Amino acid sequence: xxxxxxxxxxxxxxxxxIVEIFLWVIWIWILIYVFIDIxxxxxxxxGAKALWFIFVLFIPLIGVLVYLIARGSSMHERAMSExxxxxxxxxxxxxxxxxxxxxxxxxxxxxxLRDRGVITPEEFEREKAKVLTS
Numbered sequence: 001x002x003x004x005x006x007x008x009x010x011x012x013x014x015x016x017x018i019v020e021i022f023l024w025v026i027w028i029w030i031l032i033y034v035f036i037d038i039x040x041x042x043x044x045x046x047g048a049k050a051l052w053f054i055f056v057l058f059i060p061l062i063g064v065l066v067y068l069i070a071r072g073s074s075m076h077e078r079a080m081s082e083x084x085x086x087x088x089x090x091x092x093x094x095x096x097x098x099x100x101x102x103x104x105x106x107x108x109x110x111x112x113l114r115d116r117g118v119i120t121p122e123e124f125e126r127e128k129a130k131v132l133t134s
Contacts, residue, residue, distance in 0.1 A: 031056070034064050037075050040082060106131045 038044070038052045056063035068075075107128060114124040 030064060031060060033075075034067050037071070037078060038067075040078050041071075042078075103131050103134075 034056055035053065038049055038056070041049070044052070052063075052067060056067060110119070110124055110127050110131070113119045114121060119127070
């Protein structure tokens with residue numbers, strides 16, 4: 001008995017199952033994104049956030065559609081401002097962690113590299129000139 005005849009799930013059925021799973025995942029992603037945007041909004045009061053949350057939670061399809069129509073145009077702006085804020089905070093943290101190097105610190109590091117033989121005296125002089133002119 002061939003394997004294909006014992007298989008009762010048609011290929012088109014498998015395709016539609018994959019499409020349904022894909023749409024279900026997209027729907028959950030949109031729902032989570034709307035919830036995140038509700039709580040990210042600084043222009044909404046606490047009560048307005050609670051009302052949007054309840055509306056989207058209990059009537060999800062209509063709630064998400066109404067939210068996207070009413071506030072969808074500014075969702076991208078809020079996401080971008082949040083990303084910019086996180087980038088600024090990250091850069092400030094990195095600069096704080098790295099510490100500001102003075103020319104004296106840079107020259108001390110160059111001298112240490114020269115003394116250990118990592119760079120040649122000519123490279124030391126060239127880099128020293130760059131540090132002193134900047």
